[in-house]
Amino acid sequence: MQDIKLNSNYKSKYGFNVKEDFVFKTPKGLNEDIVSQISAMKHEPEWMRELRLKAYSIFLSKPNPTWGGDLSKINYDDIYYYLKPADKEEKSWDDVPQGVKDTFERLGIPQAEREHLAGVKAQFDSEVIYGSLMAELEEQGVIFLGTDDALKKYPEIFEQYFGTVIPAADNKFAALNTAVWSGGSFVYIPKGIHVKRPLQAYFRINAMNMGQFERTLIIADEGSYAHYVEGCTAPVYSKDSLHSAVVEVIVKPGARFRYTTIQNWSNDVYNLVTKRARVEKNGVMEWVDGNLGSRLTMKYPSCYLVGEGAHGEVLSIAYAGKHQHQDAGAKMVHLAPNTSSTIISKSVSVLGGRSSYRGLVSVTPTANNAKCRVECDALILDAESASDTYPTMKIDNDTAQIEHEATVSKVGEEKLFYLMSRGLTEAEAMGLVVSGFIEPIVKELPLEYAVELNRLIELEMEGSVG
Amino acid sequence: MRTILIDKIPSKNIIEVSSSAQYVFDPKLLKGQDVVEVEFLFNTPGVTSEIIALYSCDELSPVKLRTSARHVARSTSCNTVVRAVLRDNSLSDYLGKIKIEKTAIDTSSFLDDAVLVVGKGTHTRSDPILEIEANEVKASHGSTTGRVDESMLYYLESRGLTRNEAEGLIVRGFFESVLGNIKEASVKNYLEPLLGIGEK
Amino acid sequence: MLLQINNLRVSIEDKEILKGITLKLGEGEVVALMGPNGSGKSTLAQTLMGNPAYTVTDGNALFDSQKLFSLEANERSNLGLFLSFQYPSEVTGVTISNFLRLIYNKKNNTKISPAKFRTILKEKLSILEMPEDFMSRYLNEGFSGGEKKRMEMLQMLVLEPKLAVLDETDSGLDIDALKIVAKAVSYLRQEKGMAVLIITHYTRVLQYLEPDKVVIMRKGIIVKEGDSSLAQELEDKGYAPFGE
Numbered sequence: 001m002q003d004i005k006l007n008s009n010y011k012s013k014y015g016f017n018v019k020e021d022f023v024f025k026t027p028k029g030l031n032e033d034i035v036s037q038i039s040a041m042k043h044e045p046e047w048m049r050e051l052r053l054k055a056y057s058i059f060l061s062k063p064n065p066t067w068g069g070d071l072s073k074i075n076y077d078d079i080y081y082y083l084k085p086a087d088k089e090e091k092s093w094d095d096v097p098q099g100v101k102d103t104f105e106r107l108g109i110p111q112a113e114r115e116h117l118a119g120v121k122a123q124f125d126s127e128v129i130y131g132s133l134m135a136e137l138e139e140q141g142v143i144f145l146g147t148d149d150a151l152k153k154y155p156e157i158f159e160q161y162f163g164t165v166i167p168a169a170d171n172k173f174a175a176l177n178t179a180v181w182s183g184g185s186f187v188y189i190p191k192g193i194h195v196k197r198p199l200q201a202y203f204r205i206n207a208m209n210m211g212q213f214e215r216t217l218i219i220a221d222e223g224s225y226a227h228y229v230e231g232c233t234a235p236v237y238s239k240d241s242l243h244s245a246v247v248e249v250i251v252k253p254g255a256r257f258r259y260t261t262i263q264n265w266s267n268d269v270y271n272l273v274t275k276r277a278r279v280e281k282n283g284v285m286e287w288v289d290g291n292l293g294s295r296l297t298m299k300y301p302s303c304y305l306v307g308e309g310a311h312g313e314v315l316s317i318a319y320a321g322k323h324q325h326q327d328a329g330a331k332m333v334h335l336a337p338n339t340s341s342t343i344i345s346k347s348v349s350v351l352g353g354r355s356s357y358r359g360l361v362s363v364t365p366t367a368n369n370a371k372c373r374v375e376c377d378a379l380i381l382d383a384e385s386a387s388d389t390y391p392t393m394k395i396d397n398d399t400a401q402i403e404h405e406a407t408v409s410k411v412g413e414e415k416l417f418y419l420m421s422r423g424l425t426e427a428e429a430m431g432l433v434v435s436g437f438i439e440p441i442v443k444e445l446p447l448e449y450a451v452e453l454n455r456l457i458e459l460e461m462e463g464s465v466g
Numbered sequence: 467m468r469t470i471l472i473d474k475i476p477s478k479n480i481i482e483v484s485s486s487a488q489y490v491f492d493p494k495l496l497k498g499q500d501v502v503e504v505e506f507l508f509n510t511p512g513v514t515s516e517i518i519a520l521y522s523c524d525e526l527s528p529v530k531l532r533t534s535a536r537h538v539a540r541s542t543s544c545n546t547v548v549r550a551v552l553r554d555n556s557l558s559d560y561l562g563k564i565k566i567e568k569t570a571i572d573t574s575s576f577l578d579d580a581v582l583v584v585g586k587g588t589h590t591r592s593d594p595i596l597e598i599e600a601n602e603v604k605a606s607h608g609s610t611t612g613r614v615d616e617s618m619l620y621y622l623e624s625r626g627l628t629r630n631e632a633e634g635l636i637v638r639g640f641f642e643s644v645l646g647n648i649k650e651a652s653v654k655n656y657l658e659p660l661l662g663i664g665e666k
Numbered sequence: 667m668l669l670q671i672n673n674l675r676v677s678i679e680d681k682e683i684l685k686g687i688t689l690k691l692g693e694g695e696v697v698a699l700m701g702p703n704g705s706g707k708s709t710l711a712q713t714l715m716g717n718p719a720y721t722v723t724d725g726n727a728l729f730d731s732q733k734l735f736s737l738e739a740n741e742r743s744n745l746g747l748f749l750s751f752q753y754p755s756e757v758t759g760v761t762i763s764n765f766l767r768l769i770y771n772k773k774n775n776t777k778i779s780p781a782k783f784r785t786i787l788k789e790k791l792s793i794l795e796m797p798e799d800f801m802s803r804y805l806n807e808g809f810s811g812g813e814k815k816r817m818e819m820l821q822m823l824v825l826e827p828k829l830a831v832l833d834e835t836d837s838g839l840d841i842d843a844l845k846i847v848a849k850a851v852s853y854l855r856q857e858k859g860m861a862v863l864i865i866t867h868y869t870r871v872l873q874y875l876e877p878d879k880v881v882i883m884r885k886g887i888i889v890k891e892g893d894s895s896l897a898q899e900l901e902d903k904g905y906a907p908f909g910e
Contacts, residue, residue: 365587380601383568389596395611398552398588407606408598616718621755623739624715624748625769625821632740635768639759643804646759 029077032056035179038082042148042182045155055168055178062172068358069296069325074270079242081180081213137195142226143188144199147215150186157188161219165248165278165304173272177213177246184214184245187228188221189255195226198260198446216247220255220283227258229446241268243294247275251283253307258286262449264456265294267323273299281307281336288444290317290453291328300358302331305339305367312341315441317453320353320385321460329358329390330374334367334400343374346438349385350460356388363400370397376406379437381430431461467516469650472504479503483542484510490653491519493660497527505534508542508570517546518648520641522661523556524585534563535577537570546577547644551637551661554585561593564607568599577607582640584614584633638663667728668693668829668861669714674725676706676713683709685886686725691829694859698872698897701883702905707865708752710883711833715749716742730828744773746828750818750835756806762817763787763801766824773825790823793850811838819850826854829861836864836871848874869901882908 026034035056039049064071137144143154151158168178185201220226243265251257257277265271271294277285287301303312314330332341347355357376378387389406411433419429434457435442442450472481473492481489483506496502496519506517523529535544550558564575581590594607614636622632641661648654669691676684683706691697701707713720714727716739727734730745737745757765767783770776778786791798794816806814815835822830830851836844852875854860864875872880872894880896882889882905889908890896900908 378596378598380598380603383571383601385601386599387596388598389594389607391594391609393590393592393609393611395588395590395592398583398586399613400583401612402590402592402610403612404592404594404609405606406594406596406608408596409604410601615755618755618757620717620739621751622757624743624751626740626743626772626825627769628740629738631772635760635765636757639757639804641759642761643759 025080026082028080030081030180034081038180038182044151047159048151051163052179055175058168059172059175059179062175064172068298068327074242082182140193141190142193142195143186145186147184147186147217148182161250162217165250165276166246166274171274173244174246174274177215177244181213181215181246184216187218189224189226191221192223194224198227198229201230212243214245216245218249218257220251220257222252223254225256227260229260231262231449243269243271245273249277249285251277251279251285253281253283256284258288260288260445262290262445262453264292267293267295269294271297271299275299275301276304277302278304278306279310279312282309283307284311286313288315288441289328291326292319292456294324296325296327298327300329300331302333303341304333304335305341306335308336308338310336310339314343315444316345317438317441318347318355320349320355322351322353324353326355327358331360332372334363334370336366337368339367340371344441345376346441347378347387348381348434348437349387350381352384354386356390359391361402362394363397365396367397368399371401374404378408379434380408380410427461431458434461467649469648469653471653475499475502476504480505480507482507482509483513483515486514488516488649489518490648493521493657496521496529496531501530501532503532505536506544507536507538508544509538511539512541514543517544518644519548520644520657520661522551522553523558524553525555528557530559532561534565535575536565537573537575538567540570541572542570543574548579549641549644550581551640552581552583552585552588552590555587556585557589559591561595563595563597564605565597566600566603566605571600571602573600574604576605579609581611582614582637583612584637668730670728672725674727675723676709677721677723678719683886687888689881689888691861691863694861695879696862696864696875696877697879697881698864698866698877699881699883700866700900705883706886707883708833711749711831711865714831715739715747748822748825748827748830750822750830750832752833754806754814754818758804758807760805761802762805765805766821769821770824790820793823793853794820794846796820812843815839815847819847823850823854826858827860829863831863831865833865836866836868844871845874851875869897872897884908
């Protein structure tokens with residue numbers, strides 16, 4: 001929103017925001033040749049090329065989903081699927097090209113805070129071009145790489161786990177991602193290792209009509225713990241972009257993994273993401289998911305609780321502003337005894353925005369004594385905005401204990417009046433109420449993200465009242 | 467408030483709530499039909515209504531029920547209450563929607579759906595749905611599925627009841643808390659034996 | 667001997683709470699069981715009543731010459747054991763009047779009419795100073811702390827047990843409510859010779875129900891037994907002198 005000035009400064013013949021030094025770019029649209037070309041450019045093993053081609057045929061065979069948001073405006077032939085901006089991953093900050101640095105600056109990737117971060121991976125278009133990983137992590141045997149790099153360096157681990165949690169046939173967008181994926185993070189936490197500081201990654205889309213199809217694969221080995229944080233933001237475009245990521249997490253017995261996303265895509269982006277964790281015995285998976293921006297988000301982080309005593313959690317915030325539809329939620333599939341899960345969702349709709357909670361809780365006959373609690377609260381700030389709740393519960397076990405609650409409310413006038421009587425403007429009062437509403441989830445975020453999110457909400461409120 | 471027993475599927479699956487009333491589904495209808503689907507249409511301002519469905523499922527009589535409270539006119543209110551008891555190998559499939567149109571300001575609509583599992587091999591499908599297009603509204607739903615609470619059983623046993631008696635009492639109470647709100651005694655008397663909770 | 671507990675060890679989820687309790691209580695006797703939080707007093711009460719969450723790992727208990735631990739909670743109730751719960755369950759849809767009549771009929775192996783039961787109940791309600799319209803409410807649902815305690819006492823009056831275990835029935839009550847509880851207990855002591863095991867943190871309740879014996883528990887064992895003067899000693903010095 002504050003990018004207008006920079007945009008005019010960096011106007012290039014392509015109309016890109018920041019001048020791009022890409023070295024390779026596929027033509028618009030997708031066919032088997034382009035898929036093969038992507039694989040060849042990356043010097044991938046044959047199995048990956050075959051997998052991509054198979055996934056492409058699955059993508060073609062599946063229609064767009066008819067539920068969720070309006071996907072009819074996506075023109076798959078009008079999208080660039082692969083763009084390679086630089087030849088190799090940059091090793092140090094000084095080597096990063098100035099144009100890219102400028103973008104990072106605007107995004108606020110905190111160079112000064114770099115020492116506080118366990119590692120920084122920034123994705124600029126399709127390739128990981130900058131990464132740093134602290135020495136102590138390397139000593140512990142933690143692997144934190146760009147996914148393309150990981151395929152080259154750790155082909156065995158890669159082939160063993162890739163696509164096992166989310167097969168290409170899972171849904172149309174998982175198939176698309178499998179066909180054209182590029183970039184993303186690969187994380188391996190060895191047995192018993194506790195990574196104290198969050199692993200951070202930044203993703204963003206830069207080129208116009210550039211699809212971003214990053215692929216993240218995470219393996220938390222037995223008894224390990226780590227927290228992965230990604231923040232997403234993109235500049236404003238006039239044409240639609242497609243972001244369709246796949247994130248697979250494997251939580252081994254006794255391990256605990258937290259995956260935090262704060263996303264603030266520009267208003268043109270279709271954000272269609274599949275995120276799923278497979279949680280083994282006594283493992284814990286926590287998804288913390290903040291969805292702001294985008295034209296349409298369809299995203300339902302899931303936990304497949306396959307081991308006895310496994311626990312899954314989703315904490316979700318959705319903020320739907322003008323021309324935005326957040327169709328977000330969670331999926332908990334209980335497949336083993338004594339598994340438990342919690343879903344807490346808070347959504348805010350304003351200026352004609354629509355937020356929908358869509359969820360599934362499933363308990364299979366083998367999952368005795370499963371427990372699940374779901375809480376969905378929606379706040380509708382004005383008469384133009386809307387909210388939906390679509391939870392589905394499928395319980396095929398007579399010992400399950402399932403609770404679901406949802407409320408829809410507006411900001412009470414007496415509450416606003418009370419706050420304004422203490423000297424706050426209407427926007428400030430509204431912002432305070434909204435911040436309070438999402439506080440239970442915001443307090444789970446790393447501090448810098450919590451601060452950023454609250455600042456974003458304040459800005460949004462100024463635009464939405466009086 | 468009048469009490470109306472719904473003992474057959476209304477034409478076009480729609481009941482227009484033109485005056486305040488209490489609607490009670492006939493458990494025989496719920497068990498006798500493959501799917502029972504009824505939309506309650508609130509297009510008269512100011513009306514208020516209760517929708518009640520009570521049923522006890524066994525292996526031979528799965529229940530598939532879809533209700534929708536659709537609010538179009540202003541200042542209407544609705545309270546949907548569903549109570550199901552699941553016995554051995556039974557299925558309860560309930561979809562309960564609250565739809566509030568943009569025109570329906572000052573609506574209050576609530577849904578409360580509880581499934582009490584007493585048997586083995588049971589199946590529950592539960593889809594409470596909210597579609598809210600207006601903001602001057604109050605709407606919420608709650609849905610629970612679970613077995614009889616162990617600590618409650620123990621408490622009642624400590625007062626001298628056997629386990630079966632304690633469970634029977636809890637099932638009875640589970641229905642009774644809703645039956646107590648049915649205004650028309652004849653409807654209430656009609657339901658009790660169908661729920662298997664006639665006078666002890 | 668009405669109740670005889672020998673070397674009782676109890677665990678909850680593999681954690682041992684009671685580490686060898688031996689305690690006797692005679693017919694009509696009043697025993698006060700005192701101790702700080704977490705000493706295992708409530709565990710003892712719940713174990714006596716047969717809460718399935720607690721596992722007896724060793725020892726035994728005889729109540730009225732019957733082995734207690736092989737019996738279900740309802741069988742223990744039928745023998746004349748009553749526990750006033752610290753946190754009674756809320757049972758929706760079950761009216762108090764129906765519930766009390768049910769447990770009365772079972773206890774006395776009879777089937778009296780609602781009208782007749784109402785006259786029996788009237789006297790008991792007046793002891794507890796409870797209004798009659800209370801009876802149409804659901805069991806414990808939405809009750810305040812004080813109301814729940816009174817409801818427990820009302821059930822005790824209906825069941826007329828041989829031994830009432832009062833698990834912190836006095837806590838959270840104001841002085842008037844405490845007097846009412848004491849009145850209900852005293853009534854059954856006089857009329858039926860009921861024995862009482864009072865579990866409490868405070869000596870206040872003992873002014874109204876004078877104990878024959880005071881027992882002090884700490885960390886799952888009994889650290890001291892004495893007469894009612896022990897309670898006074900506690901009041902003056904606190905639990906510290908009774909530590910390990």
